[in-house]
Amino acid sequence: MKPPPFAYHDPSTLEEAISLLSTLPNARPLAGGQSMMPMLNMRFAQPDHLVDLNRIAGLDGVTVEPDGALTIGAMARQRVLEQHPEVARRCPLMVEALAQVGHRQTRNRGTIGGSLCHLDPAAELPLVAAAMEAVVRVAGPNGQRDIAFADFAQGYMTPEMEPEELLVAVRIPAQPAGAGHCFLEYARRHGDFAIASVAVMLVPDAVGRIAEARVALGGVGAVPLRLPEAEAALRGAPDVSRAVAATKTLEPMEDALVPAWYRRHLAGVLLGRALVIAQSRMGRA
Amino acid sequence: MSDVLHRVRMTVNARAATIAVEARRTLAEALREDLGLTGTHLGCEHGVCGACTVLMDGAPVRACLVLAVQAEGAAIRTVEGLAAPDGTLHPLQQAFADHHALQCGYCTPGFLMLAMAMLEENPAMEEAEMVERLSSNLCRCTGYAGILAAVRSVMRR
Numbered sequence: 001m002k003p004p005p006f007a008y009h010d011p012s013t014l015e016e017a018i019s020l021l022s023t024l025p026n027a028r029p030l031a032g033g034q035s036m037m038p039m040l041n042m043r044f045a046q047p048d049h050l051v052d053l054n055r056i057a058g059l060d061g062v063t064v065e066p067d068g069a070l071t072i073g074a075m076a077r078q079r080v081l082e083q084h085p086e087v088a089r090r091c092p093l094m095v096e097a098l099a100q101v102g103h104r105q106t107r108n109r110g111t112i113g114g115s116l117c118h119l120d121p122a123a124e125l126p127l128v129a130a131a132m133e134a135v136v137r138v139a140g141p142n143g144q145r146d147i148a149f150a151d152f153a154q155g156y157m158t159p160e161m162e163p164e165e166l167l168v169a170v171r172i173p174a175q176p177a178g179a180g181h182c183f184l185e186y187a188r189r190h191g192d193f194a195i196a197s198v199a200v201m202l203v204p205d206a207v208g209r210i211a212e213a214r215v216a217l218g219g220v221g222a223v224p225l226r227l228p229e230a231e232a233a234l235r236g237a238p239d240v241s242r243a244v245a246a247t248k249t250l251e252p253m254e255d256a257l258v259p260a261w262y263r264r265h266l267a268g269v270l271l272g273r274a275l276v277i278a279q280s281r282m283g284r285a
Numbered sequence: 286m287s288d289v290l291h292r293v294r295m296t297v298n299a300r301a302a303t304i305a306v307e308a309r310r311t312l313a314e315a316l317r318e319d320l321g322l323t324g325t326h327l328g329c330e331h332g333v334c335g336a337c338t339v340l341m342d343g344a345p346v347r348a349c350l351v352l353a354v355q356a357e358g359a360a361i362r363t364v365e366g367l368a369a370p371d372g373t374l375h376p377l378q379q380a381f382a383d384h385h386a387l388q389c390g391y392c393t394p395g396f397l398m399l400a401m402a403m404l405e406e407n408p409a410m411e412e413a414e415m416v417e418r419l420s421s422n423l424c425r426c427t428g429y430a431g432i433l434a435a436v437r438s439v440m441r442r
Contacts, residue, residue, distance in 0.1 A: 001330040008308030008354055037350040038331035054355060103421030106332060108344040190420050
């Protein structure tokens with residue numbers, strides 16, 4: 001196998017990269033390459049121009065905002081985030097998810113921005129972004145704009161971005177005090193994309209009751225899904241069986257190996273397990 | 286435009302190497318075709334099997350998922366760099382032989398480089414982590430028990 005021929009561009013600034021993407025026909029950006037390179041090797045992607053983002057300085061930072069939120073540069077490597085103390089402190093859900101993103105070898109190259117833009121329906125980091133209510137920052141020829149992740153994940157592998165725009169950072173609000181989190185997935189082999197995955201965040205009030213519940217599911221829709229019925233069932237006096245029953249309304253995609261009913265079944269099983277773990281980790285606000 | 290050759294300077298097994306490649310050349314192909322280092326094997330060519338694992342600036346990466354042009358300035362290590370100049374096998378290579386960690390040998394260079402990174406990063410690694418790390422590469426012959434035994438045998442107890 002061999003990628004189709006393309007012209008390679010190696011800009012050193014963001015402005016230059018955006019200018020290349022806006023002027024060259026059929027140009028695609030290349031981040032960590034752990035999804036783009038397979039697509040090139042298999043010729044699913046046939047760009048005429050490839051704009052490599054790896055030499056652009058300053059796109060891989062991790063900063064803590066005054067309100068405790070994390071701002072993570074799009075080119076931050078997954079393996080760096082997995083080991084980063086501020087990520088562990090402020091978004092342990094992401095660390096738990098990262099352990100299941102491919103393998104260490106792929107995480108050494110793969111980036112958070114690449115994963116969010118590739119937007120595979122079963123990928124871990126988009127699910128974390130959905131559960132954490134992340135906001136992505138996109139830069140284009142007319143400047144930058146912020147988009148709530150829920151709006152960014154527009155459709156199947158389709159981020160809400162123009163071809164000449166680049167995701168530059170993602171802002172992740174800090175996990176609220178006392179919150180209990182859990183990320184679980186089921187894949188046939190470790191490192192494969194999940195058949196179904198779940199991210200749960202339970203936010204307590206001052207006496208330790210669930211004030212806010214967030215339930216996000218991956219692999220069961222075109223994009224990561226929040227499950228409002230389950231979230232409502234968990235607030236106050238939590239009704240776990242009603243929350244799990246909310247997965248019965250899911251309409252997952254089918255493929256040759258995995259029928260829709262199995263993904264739906266797994267979503268319920270994983271949600272039940274994740275809620276037990278998240279509750280055990282929850283404290284008080 | 287797309288058949289432009291790009292000059293890439295890198296260090297391969299501690300020796301300077303300069304090649305001229307098309308942009309679409311993967312690092313794995315460049316090692317094999319341009320530098321004659323055919324120890325790095327290509328299996329799936331889409332990042333699933335790990336046969337092409339090499340060390341890039343010390344970290345194991347899948348060489349089929351890196352473009353050769355992206356290796357500009359990088360230090361690459363391949364299976365050819367493991368044995369001593371006189372041909373004496375690296376202890377890890379010897380352990381693979383001793384523990385029957387290979388049959389057909391196709392996946393072996395990838396596993397060796399993966400295991401080298403493990404050994405260098407944490408020579409006192411727990412078994413569970415060894416299993417997790419080794420799970421990133423595929424072997425269709427051995428059933429993995431021999432590979433795990435070989436790696437375990439060179440780890441500091």
